Amino acid sequence: MRTQEMALLVRDALLLPDGRLEVRIVEPRYLRMVAEVLKGKYPLAFGMFRAKSDLPCYPIATQCEIIDFNLLEDDSLSIVLEGHQRVKILSAYEDSDKLWMGKTLPCLNWAEEPIRGEFELISAALEQFYQVNPDLFELYSKMNLEDAAWVSQRWLEVLPMYNKDKLMLLNQPSCHKTMDFVLQLIKSHVD
Template structure:
């Protein structure tokens, strides 16, 4: 399997395949990263920030693409990233412009699976979450509330959990443990 170099967009959060998040780009290294991506020098990968160890991020990251950008009222740049493919970081280095570049390998994305039975509550709860958070919902042209993988990954992006706990679930071979986790969480909070 061939490795690829990716520029790392490191944030305190998780973006997974088919997910979308909007970010304000203000730091010089972030602007350099966006410029290098638009110039075609590097692909971009979203990485969850890690505060210890040799790397600035966890080893499981997501290749993304910039699907939209806007100049904000304060003249800063806003970009919308869409997750494409899970990757594993083999090594990383910081360039002189403070941008991180990683050598990566492709990891399999979770397969699409239908939601059935008691797990339908997870989909319904995500739909309600988007109604309460329209800024997140508006990022999507289409939602896939009948796909267990899509729904469970969106939950991992928005749940207030430590990145290390989220990534333990992301590194599973499928969405089943995440679905179980979110179902138990919902049951404990609404008394089902």
């Protein structure tokens, strides 16, 4: 595996492979970054904000692409990102106008696997969550509710948890601990 330099877009949110996220871009430096990414100057990685660190975000980020954009009424730009590949950020630096660039190394994405047994509950609950949150639901042309990795990652993106706790689950070799965690969370609110 070889390292690659990527532009880092850092927010207090999580984007994982096959996930989608809408981000509002206001500052001119970020508009320049979006333009350079779209021109193919460098790839884009999305990272969860982390205060008091050498890096601007947690060391696990997601390489993503801009799949849509809209000019908003206030002249800011709304972009829709789609996650593809998890990456480890080895180092980062700020360029001349304070945009972060990072040296990254690809990480393994969680493998697809079917949801079975009692874990079908987390898939059904995610489908309900998206129905009551149409802004998120509209980002997806297709939902992969039969894939445990896809469902687990979507839960991690939307659950109100500390980023460090999300990272602990993300560092697992598979989605199983996340599935267990979400199932217990759902069951505790049903009982």
